[in-house]
Structures are given as structure tokens and as C-alpha cells.
Amino acid sequence: MAGNSLGSLFKITTFGESHGKAVGVLIDGVKPNIQISETDIQKELDRRRPGQSSVTTPRNETDQVHILSGVFEGKTLGTPICLLIWNKDQNSNAYDAIKDLFRPGHAGYTYLSKYGIQDYRGGGRSSGRETAGRVGAGAVAKKILAKRGIHIVGYTKEVDGIIAKHIDYDEIERNPVRCADREAAAKMIRRIHKVKKEGDSLGGVVEAVIKNCPAGLGEPVFDKLEADLAKALMSIPAIKGFEIGSGFAAARMKGSEHNDEFYRDKKTGKVRTKTNYAGGILGGISNGEDIVVRVAVKPPSSILKAQETIDVKGKKRTIKVEGRHDPCLCPRVVPVVESMIALVIADHLVRQSLIRKNKSVGTLRREIDFLDDMMMLILSQRVELVREVGHWKRKHQVPIQNPKREREILKGKLSLVDEAGLDTKFVSKIFQTMFDHARRIQREA
Numbered sequence: 359m360a361g362n363s364l365g366s367l368f369k370i371t372t373f374g375e376s377h378g379k380a381v382g383v384l385i386d387g388v389k390p391n392i393q394i395s396e397t398d399i400q401k402e403l404d405r406r407r408p409g410q411s412s413v414t415t416p417r418n419e420t421d422q423v424h425i426l427s428g429v430f431e432g433k434t435l436g437t438p439i440c441l442l443i444w445n446k447d448q449n450s451n452a453y454d455a456i457k458d459l460f461r462p463g464h465a466g467y468t469y470l471s472k473y474g475i476q477d478y479r480g481g482g483r484s485s486g487r488e489t490a491g492r493v494g495a496g497a498v499a500k501k502i503l504a505k506r507g508i509h510i511v512g513y514t515k516e517v518d519g520i521i522a523k524h525i526d527y528d529e530i531e532r533n534p535v536r537c538a539d540r541e542a543a544a545k546m547i548r549r550i551h552k553v554k555k556e557g558d559s560l561g562g563v564v565e566a567v568i569k570n571c572p573a574g575l576g577e578p579v580f581d582k583l584e585a586d587l588a589k590a591l592m593s594i595p596a597i598k599g600f601e602i603g604s605g606f607a608a609a610r611m612k613g614s615e616h617n618d619e620f621y622r623d624k625k626t627g628k629v630r631t632k633t634n635y636a637g638g639i640l641g642g643i644s645n646g647e648d649i650v651v652r653v654a655v656k657p658p659s660s661i662l663k664a665q666e667t668i669d670v671k672g673k674k675r676t677i678k679v680e681g682r683h684d685p686c687l688c689p690r691v692v693p694v695v696e697s698m699i700a701l702v703i704a705d706h707l708v709r710q711s712l713i714r715k716n717k718s719v720g721t722l723r724r725e726i727d728f729l730d731d732m733m734m735l736i737l738s739q740r741v742e743l744v745r746e747v748g749h750w751k752r753k754h755q756v757p758i759q760n761p762k763r764e765r766e767i768l769k770g771k772l773s774l775v776d777e778a779g780l781d782t783k784f785v786s787k788i789f790q791t792m793f794d795h796a797r798r799i800q801r802e803a
Contacts, residue, residue, distance in 0.1 A: 364590060364698075366581075367712075368499070368705040372491035374445075376480030377453075382442040383491030385498055387708060388428065390436030393777060394501055399423045399441065402497040403490060405693040408684075411534035413550045415684045419446060423494055441494040445487070453479050458669045459677050463659025470670070486595045486687070489694045496697020499704040505777055507570045508703060512696040513538040514688040515652060516563035517546040518553075536692045546686075554685035557662030561598075562688040565652045566695050568703065571638065573629075573646035575706040582642025583649075583706060590698040591653050596687050599654030603637020611635070618647075625739075627731060651699070655691050658684050744796045748803030758800045764793050 363371040367387050374381030400423055407421040408414055421443055428439030457478040460467045465484035469476040476482060500510070513530045514537040515522050522539035530538050535550070537543035546562075553560050576583030588600045608616055618631035631647055638649030660683040667677045684690065751758060768789050775782050 364593070365701060365705040367708040368701065370492070370495040370701060372488055372495075374443075374488065374491065375477050375482040376445075376485030376487040377477070377482070378445060380442055380444045381487055381490050382440065383495045385428070385439040385441070385495045387705075388434050388436065388439055388498060388502070390434055391776065392434040392498075392501060392505075393432055394425075394429055394434055394498055395432055396423055396425055398501060399425075399494050399497040402493050402500070402693055402697065403443070405531075406490060406493045406690055408682075408690070410689070413534050413547060413554075413684075413686055414690055415682045421490055439498065441491065443490050443494065456677055456679065458671075459675050460667050460669070461659065461677060461679060462665050462667055463656075481595075484595060486684075486690070489594060489697075492594075492701070493693055493697045496693075496700045499697070499700035502704050502707070503700055506572070506707065508572075509569045510566060510696045510699050510703075511569065512536075512564060512566035512692040512699075514543075514546065514562055514692060515565040517686060517688060518549050518560045518562065520545045520549060530692075534689060535686070536689045550686045559657040559659075559661050559684070560686045561657040562655050562686060563652055564655055564688055564691050564695050565650070566692075566699055568638065568649035568651075568699060571644050571646070571649050571703060573644055575703065575710055576639065576641075576643035577706075577709065578642060582639070583644055583702070584637070584639045584642060584651075586702045586706070587649075587651060587699060590702045591651065591695060594653070594691065594694055594698060596656050596658070596691065597653045598656045601652040602639065603650055604635040605637075605652060608635065625735065627728070627735065653691075653695060655687050658687055740792070741795075741799060744799050745803050747796075748800030751800060752803065758797055 362373070363369060365387070369386045371384045371386075372382070373384070400421075403421045403423055408419050424442045424444075426440040426442050428435055428437050464481060466476050466478060466481075469482070469484065480487065503509070511527050511530070513522070513525075513527070514535050517535065517537075520542055522537050522542045524541070525538045526540070527538060529540050529543070530536050533540065533543040533547070535543050535546045537546055550560055576586075584602045587602070591597055591600055604611065604616060616635045618633045618636050620629060620631055622628070623630050628646060631645065634647045634650065636645070636647075637651065638644055638647040660679045662678060662680075664676050664678045667675055669675050748758070750756075768786065771785060771789060772782060775785055
């Protein structure tokens with residue numbers, strides 16, 4: 359059945375229901391020889407899993423991931439990767455009393471209208487449980503992006519009108535609501551606890567920033583980067599709105615205020631913009647600035663308060679949803695948002711690599727010349743820093759040569775050789791040359 363897959367060249371297909379035997383994902387389009395392990399994937403799944411804190415559902419799923427295919431001796435084979443996560447703590451009995459009732463805010467009625475049958479246990483396929491497979495696939499995509507220096511940071515921006523204003527990325531994983539503002543986080547937690555005791559739930563806003571995304575990703579017209587991001591993020595259960603950059607605030611601005619003026623960075627030589635109201639994308643294609651997106655997360659539909667509804671025969675009924683549910687989804691939505699973004703960016707990186715293969719020799723040489731210029735700038739900056747270290751060593755009477763540190767540096771860089779697709783001897787020679795040059799500079803400092 360259509361609608362269970364995402365992506366063009368880097369593609370995923372999720373499977374499983376909330377109270378079925380398992381959930382999981384099939385990932386196709388991953389290049390061979392990428393280092394990946396169950397531990398790498400588990401780290402991301404642990405951020406999404408239920409039972410993390412008092413502001414999430416107490417359902418106690420370990421979400422232990424199993425790699426069934428596509429990986430051998432810790433490296434991808436280039437063949438489809440299948441990840442499986444067994445369901446172990448589902449309590450289907452809680453739904454027996456309401457199986458014939460349409461739960462307000464849930465997809466039972468629409469699934470029944472479409473398929474003529476529904477899995478009423480925990481929402482079945484429409485449950486947030488399905489997102490475990492997305493996060494597993496996202497962990498693989500994040501590994502690929504990290505090799506390119508691309509990182510995604512997501513956090514809870516707002517809950518019930520409480521807005522994070524003093525953003526500190528280091529604060530995100532220090533509080534159970536995953537807010538980047540410590541003071542706002544404390545207020546959010548108190549508000550969630552209060553509403554939870556009342557048998558109700560809260561919505562919020564999750565923001566994510568894609569850092570170091572290269573310029574040039576995205577396709578014209580229908581496959582614009584923000585369009586694909588919007589589709590991926592809006593496919594997450596409970597997401598009711600999407601913004602990029604200034605978002606709806608752009609409707610209240612003038613063109614002179616909203617336009618991001620260009621300039622060339624003297625240090626890096628890169629084309630930059632003074633502001634980032636566009637959110638890192640122009641004409642559907644990334645421009646090299648941070649890509650900033652936000653999603654509106656609805657309050658969880660499963661609440662303890664009594665509500666009016668009808669049953670499958672159209673008879674008026676009153677429903678009170680028992681079971682274990684999140685009072686606010688934002689903390690667990692954060693890793694899902696990051697994963698969906700990672701999947702979209704990974705797919706567009708593969709698409710862009712095909713375009714690059716068809717470039718003319720002249721274009722490729724110009725790009726090499728640009729990279730050579732960048733190397734010259736980086737080497738110049740390195741020499742200045744090395745000279746400062748030399749001054750410090752002389753002042754504190756520290757020996758110029760430090761063989762132990764050089765060995766540690768070289769060992770660390772060589773550990774990345776396979777992932778970077780470089781030659782060990784080549785890398786060793788470059789760093790040894792830099793070490794020799796650094797010692798000479800420091801002696802002359």
C-alpha cells in the first residue's frame with residue numbers, strides 16, 4: 359500500500375503497529391563501508407522511547423533495536439538495511455471497552471472509512487509508536503551527515519505559551535522537556551504536571567536548526583528542499599503546522615525588512631547573508647546558512663477527561679480514554695523531528711552527488727581552485743595559531759617538541775581515514791609535514 363515510504367534515492371519504508379508484535383524500518387540507498395552499529399542507533403532511540411520521565415507516557419518500552427540486514431562487521435554493505443524493534447509492554451486490554459467508539463482526535467474513523475477495518479489498539483499504524491522506525495533510520499542518516507560536518511539540533515521552543523528565549527543548546531538534554539532555555543523548561547514542566555493532574559494534555563512548538571548544510575541542496579519547483587522538509591515533518595503524528603525561517607511572521611514584514619542581504623566572508627571566502635529570514639533556503643535550494651524550521655505539535659488526543667462521541671453504529675456515547683499516554687508530546691517529538699530532517703537532507707545529498715558527476719571539467723577545476731584557496735586560508739590561520747602556541751611555550755619554558763601529542767593527533771585523524779575515503783599514507787604524510795613545519799615556526803617565535 360502506498361504512503362509508507364519516504365525519499366527518492368535514500369529511501370525508507372516503515373512497518374508495524376502500536377500494539378503489534380514489532381515496529382521497524384527498511385532503509386535503501388545507503389552507500390557501503392559506512393561504520394554503523396546497534397549502539398549508534400540505540401542512542402537515538404533512547405531519546406524517543408516512552409517512560410523517560412514524568413512528562414512522558416509511563417509505557418516502559420526499551421526500544422531495543424536489532425539490525426537484521428545490510429550491515430556486516432560494523433559496516434554497511436550497500437544493500438537494504440532492516441531494523442526491527444519488538445513491542446514488549448503493550449496493554450491492549452485498556453482498549454477493549456472503547457474499541458467500538460470513535461476517540462476524539464484519533465484516526466479510528468478515517469482509517470475505518472478508508473480500509474473498512476482498523477486496529478483500535480493504541481491507534482495501530484497511526485500511533486506515534488510508528489516513529490520508532492523513523493528514528494532508527496534517522497540515526498543512520500545522521501551518521502552520514504556527520505561525515506559531511508552537518509548537524510541537526512532540535513529542541514522544545516514553546517509549551518502552552520511558555521517560550522524559550524535564552525537559547526543554550528547544551529541545556530537541551532539536561533531537562534526532561536528538552537528545552538534549550540533552563541528557566542522556560544522549569545515553567546514548562548510545572549505546567550505539564552498541573553495539566554496532567556487535571557486529566558488533560560498540552561501542545562507546543564518544536565524548533566530545529568540544520569547547521570553546516572552546504573549550498574545547492576534541493577530541486578526546482580515540486581521537490582524544493584523546504585517542500586520535502588514540510589512533507590517529512592508534517593507526516594509525523596500530531597504535527598499540525600510547519601514554518602521555515604521567519605515563517606508566518608513574514609506576512610507582517612516589508613520586503614526591505616525580510617530580504618537577506620548578501621556579502622562575502624573575508625575569512626572563509628564564502629557567500630553569506632547578513633540575516634536569515636529565509637531560513638537557509640532560497641528558491642527551494644539551500645544557500646549555506648543555518649536551515650531553521652519549526653513545527654506545531656498538537657496536545658495529545660488521549661486524555662482522562664470525559665468527552666462526547668459516537669460508536670461505529672452512530673449512537674451517541676461518552677468516552678474516557680484510559681491507559682498510559684503522554685501529557686505533552688514535545689520532548690519525544692524532538693528526536694523524531696531531527697530524524698526526519700536528517701533523512702531528507704541525506705536524500706538530497708545523494709541527488710546532488712549525481713548532478714555533480716555530470717559537471718564539466720572546467721566547473722570541477724573551478725571548484726578545486728576554490729577549495730585550494732580555502733586550504734590556503736586555513737593553513738594561514740593554522741600558522742598564526744601555531745605561532746601563538748610557540749610564544750606560550752617559550753613564556754612557560756615548555757619544550758617545543760611534543761611527540762606524545764603528535765602521536766595522539768595522528769592516531770585520531772587516521773581513525774577517520776576509512777570513513778573519509780582517504781589514503782592512510784597520504785594523510786600521515788600531510789600531518790607529519792604540518793608537525794615539522796609547526797616545530798620550525800615555534801622555534802622561530
